[in-house]
Amino acid sequence: MMIARIWHGKTSIENFGAYTAFLKKVAVSDYQKTTGFKALSFLRQIKNGEGHFTLITYWENLEVIKNFAGQDIEKAKYYPEDNNYLLEFEETVQHFEVFAS
Template sequence: MIARIWHGKTKVEDYEAYTEFTKKTAIPDYSKTTGFIKLSFLRNIKNNEAHFTLITYWENLEVIKNFAGEDFEKAKYYPEDDDFLLEFEEKVEHFEVFA
């Protein structure tokens, strides 16, 4: 199993709105991909910014490519992210889950 980890941040004022956007758009998109296992979407406020960390779990790297494309290390964004995110991190991290 592979864990894919993404981080993003918004203004504090967008904390709840971005949370609702992810529930409505991002989570269903991940969930419908064959090979997706589960996810954890984490959030907190630090230094007057809202931080979001998404950890998704996948069967293997090949199924991640079905979701993210051949350049599977590149972060996937939605058009609505332009309305919320303060920056766009280019890459995500992948880890082999061993326990």
């Protein structure tokens, strides 16, 4: 059964556009080259004076997520450049079975 992996991050409004560009350039290609990856949706909004990003990636199953995230698939994966943009680093992600799409 396909799995959705959901991550959330937030930036200042000043970094909203730059982080969007970074994600498009680095993260999207990183996901696309990972074995077991199916698709993704990057969502963004400005709320309460901050830029919020939600990433939903779709995977063949839980096991293949290790190809991207490592052995502990519950742990959020960050890039070194995230230090330049993110206001905080959430430690975990959520996984859901996709039962319809």
